[in-house]
Amino acid sequence: MDFTPLHRALGRQPSDLTNELLDEAVTQGVAETDDLDWKKAFPTTKLAHSDVPKDIAAMANRGGGMIIYGVDEDQRKATERVTVTDFGENEERTYRSVAVTAITPPVFGLDIRRLGEDPAAVAVIVPASVDGPHLIYKNDYFGAPIRNDADTVWMKERQIEAMYKARFDERRRSDEAMEALYTETVAGRDTDKRAWLIAVARPRIPGVLKRMSVEDALEVRERAGRLALTYSEREGAHPLEHLTHSSPRTGLRRWVLPNTAGGSSSWREAWAEMHFDGSVALAAALGGHRSGVRGETLKGNEVESRGIECAVVDFLSLVRAVGEKRGHGEYEVRVGIEITADTHLKVYPYDPFYQGVLDSPSAQMASYTPVLSSVNAAASDEDFHRQLFQVAEDCVNQGGVSHLVVIHPAPESDDEQ
Missing domain, CATH: 3.30.950.30 (Schlafen, AAA domain)
Structure with a gap:
């Protein structure tokens, strides 16, 4: 309405x-x-x-x-x-x-x-x-x-001055809120044992702090799952597939979508949150995945590029679904990979032909610099696909991988045609 x-x-x-x-x-x-x-x-x-x-x-x-x-x-x-x-x-x-x-x-x-x-x-x-x-x-x-x-x-000169000051103050507050949300999402993850993808998004203009019903939360979760498969292939470990379909937990002004991957599937662990102000957070285990048909298990500091893609597409699909439900457009986004173990992060390209990772990593990094971006959750399907593709590409490029293999190619913009 x-x-x-x-x-x-x-x-x-x-x-x-x-x-x-x-x-x-x-x-x-x-x-x-x-x-x-x-x-x-x-x-x-x-x-x-x-x-x-x-x-x-x-x-x-x-x-x-x-x-x-x-x-x-x-x-x-x-x-x-x-x-x-x-x-x-x-x-x-x-x-x-x-x-x-x-x-x-x-x-x-x-x-x-x-x-x-x-x-x-x-x-x-x-x-x-x-x-x-x-x-x-x-x-x-x-x-x-x-x-x-x-x-x-x-506007007079002093009005312009006051508005610039308000803009810079809001930017500072927004950066602080994003940093706090990111730090909160990292907390409690076993980053000393394996790498985790941490992704957070916050509306540029937070909405009224109105409680989201549990029915709305489940509807958003299902909508995000459908959206993700319009932008990508189903193959790979999609975090949304291992979040509850029926029992979100209430949190502090948020709904928490708890992990459902346990036992032998614990390598797929993932958690997500939908905040009442429109913010979104996702934590997905990346290290130690089982890779390809040969059934290898990577070490905790070894990440395959396909896992990064799956996490990014699921996260941004959740952002789009929350934005649709809550009426938000522009979002600030931060995506990082966190590991505190005393070892380098290794990113392995995924080869769809052999259905497995290559034998050597494309990059070994002492740390992963979070990717910062702005996305418009209210954009057309084609425009949002292009934004999603760019964020995912930035994430894997940092790991030395040139091409996406799970996310479908982004449609050309009118300027490119």
Whole structure:
């Protein structure tokens, strides 16, 4: 369900954003506010040189808001529905592109929806941003627009200064929270005996700390398992296959998905957490795996590249599933391999032809530098696949392995075609 500035203006509870809500707003003559902007027509040409970048940046700098095209206004109050024509996939792609290319820093995560048919409107939900101030450049000049009630004005120097300070403070707090989450996830793992992949993700804009039901937790877990197999092959030790399907444990503002691999399968041990603020954590044993059809057992400091891939694809699928359920887009991600034994970490390439690891490692490392990245959990399937592929590739490249063998090749972007 949605709770948009339109819902708030109408005094409505969270519900789906519908054409009927827009009709009600016109009937009541709802006025523009600092987070709700009526536009009669949708611009169709030269969006980068129109007011579109300024309107988006102003909403982002304000803390998020909603721009609705297809509503005429008088004295800032909605008076009439006006049909928006010629708005399709290409126009939406161009609009999103303007938010990225004509604004600095870019504004990601626009939620664009078409409402109604005759008349038809386009609603653009601009998310809150921690990257302000967002600037608009015109030739050699720049400015930072912001909503002031129903008007868009330009920020003064001290406002810009305060917003930069807020950005840097938030970045510091976010880094500290990520470090704490990573350290917490490492704790209790037998890193003195074998290598563990530790992966954590935190929304760039944490949501309301709302408890997730056990039913939602299980739904997310199943959704992540299905997603992982759309991005990768089933072969290899996928951590999600060894997390509970039915009995998550409650934790401190989180659900814990406990390990189910025991006894002779303990080499597949894995644990995951879904926090109520949208954060995700995964710990998966990598060292000491059984490798290939020959049944060798690697030592605790020996890791096969296929195991890294399986863990990364499962982790990011869990991030995407949590993001979908909780309404999060941008995530900060950290993936590392931890081992405290007095020995070098060895990464072995997996050869799918021989169904086993090669005889010698591609790399021997005294330590593994965590891979840091940002992913958009709300991206299209193709875009998210590309992001996932890049993170996994970075992880195995550090181990001296050039190619992924479990994760399917990422689809080409429009710029590459």
